[in-house]
Amino acid sequence: MPVIPKVIRSGQLQQFASEEIKAITNNFCMKLGEGGFGSVYRGYLEDKGVVAVKVGSSSTHQGLKEFMNEVDLLSRVHHKSLVDLVGYSDEDKLVLVYEFMARGSLFECLHGPRSKSSPLPWATRLSIMVDAAQGLHYLHEGCNPEIIHRDIKSSNILMNDRMEAKLADFGISRNKLTNEAEGPPTMVMGSKGYVDPEYISSLKITEKVDVYSFGVVLFEVVCGRRSTFYILPTRQETSIVDWAKSAILRGVIDDIVDPCLDGKYDVESVWKVLEVALACVDMPSSKRPRMNQVYQDLKEALELQNRSNTVDVDPHFTGYTTEMSSSFLANVDVR
Ligand SMILES: Nc1ncnc2c1ncn2[C@@H]1O[C@H](COP(=O)(O)OP(=O)(O)OP(=O)(O)O)[C@@H](O)[C@H]1O
Numbered sequence: 333m334p335v336i337p338k339v340i341r342s343g344q345l346q347q348f349a350s351e352e353i354k355a356i357t358n359n360f361c362m363k364l365g366e367g368g369f370g371s372v373y374r375g376y377l378e379d380k381g382v383v384a385v386k387v388g389s390s391s392t393h394q395g396l397k398e399f400m401n402e403v404d405l406l407s408r409v410h411h412k413s414l415v416d417l418v419g420y421s422d423e424d425k426l427v428l429v430y431e432f433m434a435r436g437s438l439f440e441c442l443h444g445p446r447s448k449s450s451p452l453p454w455a456t457r458l459s460i461m462v463d464a465a466q467g468l469h470y471l472h473e474g475c476n477p478e479i480i481h482r483d484i485k486s487s488n489i490l491m492n493d494r495m496e497a498k499l500a501d502f503g504i505s506r507n508k509l510t511n512e513a514e515g516p517p518t519m520v521m522g523s524k525g526y527v528d529p530e531y532i533s534s535l536k537i538t539e540k541v542d543v544y545s546f547g548v549v550l551f552e553v554v555c556g557r558r559s560t561f562y563i564l565p566t567r568q569e570t571s572i573v574d575w576a577k578s579a580i581l582r583g584v585i586d587d588i589v590d591p592c593l594d595g596k597y598d599v600e601s602v603w604k605v606l607e608v609a610l611a612c613v614d615m616p617s618s619k620r621p622r623m624n625q626v627y628q629d630l631k632e633a634l635e636l637q638n639r640s641n642t643v644d645v646d647p648h649f650t651g652y653t654t655e656m657s658s659s660f661l662a663n664v665d666v667r
Pocket residue numbers: 364365366367368369370371372383384386415430431432433434436437440487488490500501523
């Protein structure tokens with residue numbers, strides 16, 4: 333079994349024996365979900381309460397690399413908008429023990445089985461994205477060395493029982509210092525639908541790669557659609573970025589916004605978020621905003637929503653829509 337280097341072991345993290353992991357999870361009796369690394373189980377620790385236990389299913393070189401990266405990073409970096417790593421085990425299997433995020437992922441809330449019957453309210457969507465933007469801003473500019481996440485997507489934004497959002501999954505993240513020393517990677521990493529097209533062609537990793545993916549998540553939050561989907565009747569696969577750009581050009585807000593919201597949103601705040609999303613996916617990447625700007629703009633959008641006290645806004649309200657969309661349209665670059 334691989335051995336974690338001493339430098340990582342010296343952190344504040346608890347190290348568990350495989351028997352302890354078995355006890356913590358009550359013999360892996362409650363599965364919370366599954367991802368590329370392996371399965372995630374509910375667990376319980378005397379001093380921490382409920383935890384999430386991620387058990388690696390593969391012992392590939394890539395799996396080990398991602399595990400070490402995650403342990404290394406999360407033992408050094410702590411922020412209220414980043415999921416906390418409580419401990420790990422490398423005795424039998426590769427295991428990561430995290431703080432429990434009771435409300436699951438943003439992906440599940442937007443696209444999961446209960447997303448239609450009890451959709452996330454617009455103000456909650458905005459507050460989640462404000463938290464996520466703050467976490468990403470911290471990674472890019474607040475911690476030392478600064479970090480590029482490289483796998484921002486709605487399934488890596490998790491919510492706790494107070495609906496506070498945190499970024500998760502640092503398996504392929506890179507710190508900016510070693511990033512420059514290591515040079516470009518040999519293959520594209522990231523998740524389908526979220527990867528910056530400029531990075532695909534240049535293989536150059538900068539923080540703007542994260543800003544692009546964050547823009548994709550913003551479109552997901554507004555439109556209630558997945559990052560890629562099939563359009564009927566041709567069943568042609570499209571990206572939410574292309575779809576949203578052409579919908580924005582038509583300028584009708586209820587063509588764009590998630591129908592599950594049933595008109596319950598402040599129109600001005602929706603346009604503000606769409607404006608931010610468009611800026612995040614702009615080309616070339618140098619035109620995209622920094623995450624601090626995104627964070628400030630999203631806070632403004634949340635304030636607009638809170639001030640409007642919207643319960644039922646008519647989505648056909650045209651005065652404001654037309655005015656906003658004309659300033660917008662000049663900036664929509666459809667490729
Ligand atoms: N800290 C946590 N607290 C509660 N549930 C969690 C936690 N971490 C993960 N989960 C649950 O486990 C599921 C799988 O998470 P995981 O991070 O392994 O995969 P993913 O991000 O969905 O996909 P991939 O890792 O392949 O990109 C999540 O969708 C979520 O439901």
